[in-house]
Amino acid sequence: MIDSVNADPAELAKFSELAHRWWDPESEFRPLHQINPLRLDWIQSMAELSGANVLDVGCGGGILADSMARKGADVLGIDLAGKSLRVAQLHALESGTPNVRYREVSVEALADEQPSSFDVVTCMEMLEHVPDPSSVVSACSRLVRPGGWVFFSTLHRNAKAFLHAIVGAEYLLNMLPRGTHEYAKMIRPSELAWSCRQAGLDVMHSRGLEYNPINGRYRLSADTSVNYMLATRKFG
Template sequence: MTTTANVDPAELAKFSDLAHRWWDKESEFRPLHEINPLRLAWIDSIAPLAGKQVLDVGCGGGILADAMARKGAQVLGIDLATKSLKVAQLHALEAQTPQVSYREISAEALAQEQPAGFDTVTCMEMLEHVPNPDSIVRACAELVRPGGWVFFSTINRNAKAFAFAILGAEYVLRLLPRGTHEYARLIRPSELAQSCRGAGLEIAHTRGLEHNPLTGRYWLSQNTSVNYLVAAQRLPSNV
């Protein structure tokens, strides 16, 4: 295992304890399964996945990594949660997904090992779980080739996001385990944009992810007040 200072042991433990439930679509990870087709289609519409070298940072149990491989990409998923990676590897074997592999390594360490090694990098639902999200953004920028795409998804930091993403999702609707998110670690779009610019990434597309708790439907929109996704391109000069 490659060590890194940019990790919260409590966050690793939180997801490790739930690792065996990653592929249970009725478990705590149900929302990830339900939004996966939306984020997969959005990524593929901007940076077609077929035939590309793709990295999924903070891959967890491999829900997105597996789906991108099935779109024809050669995918590497990385994480620092050992149990989650073992679940991802087992699922790849059981589902016979040959174009996906997994490694227990940090984004920062992989950036030193394979700079500009990928056509596309995804980092979804992870930035709000690490002590230094700027470091992850920089590593993603270093990992993607000039002209390549980096995709992030995270949660805005405001009163509405607190009400919907924490109180509503974790305590009222119980879509997620209590304590999944900490308000202080949520990231405003302006803050993520600043991190991207500092890393040599130019944001080209932003979408909000909305949810109707009555119907259970998720959809993408222009409303980034709670959950949102960002597509950023590495500038050619950032070599």
């Protein structure tokens, strides 16, 4: 049952409604297509993907999972939005993407089932959509092997992020559907770092993702005041 796991039924419905548009680079998911090469390169700069056993938590339509599989990883993508998973599976079949599969299962349930099973775990643009982000962080830590990497990305909770990610992206530039993000669910880097430490993950690196509305492009930067990513590692 959806209400027995760490998921918001309204959030699942929201992404299921748009599922058929996941792989349209000019759709509501255009920002994900634009940032995917940046986040993929950043992950690869620290964690070897070729031959790695990788888990993508909250994979949606499979944009990141598919690209990691094409870099030689054996990828499992998980989500609780069934329509999005079916789109991901269909895209993998049509594109002939090797070594990628998808399951409708919560990260907490998978952590109980397959602890310490993955070399790399990614959880990107997902934490701000669940009722209990710390539960997801803890489950990701349980799923990764000692010495493995866990990568997170989410949105800062401050005035600048509210103006850029909600007012700007959803209402002025129409880059995202209105209501995609809720300010109260956004997460400060210090809060996420604390959750990581509590879960036994050491924060190794952080990076910001900046959007330039003039040229319509994203770039990696040291500015974590709006969109940011954390690279963490489990030792011991």
